[in-house]
Amino acid sequence: MTLNAAITGVGMSDIGRKTNRPAMIHLAEAARRALECAGLTRADIDGISTYPGKADNSPGMSPLGTGEVRNALGLKTRWHSAVPDGPSQMAPIQVAAMAVATGQARHILCFRALTESSSQTATQRASIPGAGRARLGGWYSYLVPAKAMSASNWAGWMAQRYFHEFGMTREHLGLVATGQRAFAQQNPSAVMRTPLTMDDYLGARMISSPLGLFDCDVPIDGACVVIVSAADAAKDCAQAPLTIAAMGAALGSQETWDQRPDLTTMGAHDSAADMWARTDLKPADVDVLGLYDGFSIFVPFWLEAMGFCGHGEAKDFIADGNIGPGGRFPVNTGGGQLSGGRLHGFGLLHEVCTQLWGQAGGRQIDGAKVGACGMGGGFIAGSMLLRRD
């Protein structure tokens, strides 16, 4: 089964740390580049989709909503959506795919814009849920007030348990971080491009054990746009359409980070299993992977969730050189969020598409035809397979 939806264009703004450029300027730049990529004009855009929508509870985390983007860019849309809940940062792409497949729009501008880096001050961290509020509700009110304030704490729990059960070490995660840095050195838009050695990695300060500085992604300012088009409309675009071969969005456990019965798995396992159940493609068919790396530990989790290796086998899979430059299953070839900067998964999808179009320059994977993308960590997850026909 193939969905009647394709990705036809991607665009990323000039991203950076403390750019002090307004989010809308980043977004407009990304949108212009995505339209050029697709060979479309703004008059072709009739839908707009984002995650999570405008949110003021975490500074810089989601400064733009659909309405102000529609106003600012002068878009004439007949469909729009912002998805605060749902299958992770991938939700706006998946929802857009369903909208074009059901005839509600032809070309949908999906966006993520962040000014996390500029918004981060000594007293306000963008990454702390509910920062600035007097009293917290919801699932994180059982974590943040207990001083488990950061996702790095929550990911640290998962890593610690995984290390305990499967004998993974910091060196294995170091291979993820250094491998992605090596890719980033071939990517002019990555924010971290200086060489990163294993000694650098192991010597960096601890953030939340066993996760250190280079296990955490980099807050940035920037925007990324992905254009999702109906399959018939995609044929007229400048690039070969990247068909969405299958998606998965399952969440099989509670919405919180500490109660999943087995914390050596995450929502990724649920969503990826559903994705594979909806396609004839197999992991062996995949040429390039974009796997959510808010923290390095998510990469082995996603590898196992997507079936590239068995449960508990990721450390050997990584140590055998599968995922870095020259590997059979290269992961996050643009440097990922660990070295490229945190665009909340959109950057990973941008890179997969760039690879499938053969436009990745010195880091290009020869003949890449099938890409897998997984976004989210902990309980949230969305999975997608893209195929260049």
Place this chain on the structure above:
Amino acid sequence: MRPLPELTPENTAFWTGGAEGKLMIAFCADCSHAIHPPQLICPKCWSQAIEFKPVTGTGAVYTFTVNHQPWMPDMPVPFALAVVDLDGAPGARVTAEVVNADPESVVIGQTMKIGFLNIDDIWFPQWEPAQ
């Protein structure tokens, strides 16, 4: 200053039980399912007969992390955060700071007991080694 949780009908017993030294956990009166975080409806059988009961306040460390990053100004670091499987409440875990122990001494599987830190109208659970 750490943020505090809002008190709601489903969570007040959990956050205030420490005033009497008790770790109060929500259970379904019909099917005995332990529910944490607490809810007004049993997710297993949809019963609305939810009751809070004190548990022993002991459990085993399922996992932990030692936090070294000061997320807020004047936050003392390092400290350990333990995710503990509760004795007497199968499937429920309570996450809390570890006190009265070297943060680096925490290990998976070790037995912990509960204590409480009172701030305002909240009694925060805290874990410490049982021996």
